[in-house]
Amino acid sequence: MDTRELLELYSAGKRDFFCAQLGSFNLSGANLSxxxxxxxDLLFANLSNVDLRGADLRGAILRGADLRGADLRGVIFNRANLYTTDFYKANLSRANLSETNLKGAFLSKTNLSGTDFRGANLSYTDLHGAHVEDARFGWNIGISEDMKLDLERRGAIFEDSLKGRSEII
Incomplete structure (x- = not known):
């Protein structure tokens, strides 16, 4: 079965079979918006340059997946396992990464503007050069004070340290 046949199964509504087979296929450049x-289960899947805009990946396993250059605007990753996932130069703006495991993930040079990271595990996560304007953090594991200050300087918002701000968030 090739990638095109797999995508036809998805289009035909064979979701369970499609999801079970994804990890073993190269879906680089596919449109799955x-x-x-x-x-x-997308364990180690090649999803580089894929279009997943607005997709729902709640609870998905993307451990070690390649999402370099992917369009992930507005994707819901809530409670997903993104351990060691490579997001280099991906667009994750306005994505929901709350309560995800991003331990060891590579987010360097990624667009994270407006992204929700509240409750995410960010241990050993590489955020160098990432665009974090209006990205929301709070109650995260693995963020040092130095990293927190750097992210705030770049426009990130930390909700667990609003120090008396009264506006609705």
């Missing part, structure tokens, strides 16, 4: 991939 708006896909419902909740709880999908």
């Amino acid at each position: 708006g896909a419902d991939l909740r709880n999908a």
Whole structure:
């Protein structure tokens, strides 16, 4: 079965089979925008340059996946396992990464503007050169004070240290 046949299964509504097979295929450059991939096993999948805008990947396993250059605007990754995932130069603006495991993930030079990181594990996560304007952090594991100050200087918002701010967030 090639990638095109796999994508036809997805289009035909064979979601369970599609999700079970994803990890073993190279889907580089595929258009999966708006896909419902909740709880999908995408372990080590090649999803570089894929279009997943607005997709639902809640609870998905993307450990070690290649998402370099992917369009992930507005993707819901809530509670996903993104351990050691490579997002180099991906667009994750307005994505929901709350309560995700991003331990060891590579987010260097990634667009993270407006992204929700509240409750995410950011231990050993590389955020160098990432665009973090209006990205929301709070209650994160693995963020040092130095990293926190650097992210705040670059426009990130830390909700666990608002120090009496009264506006609704």
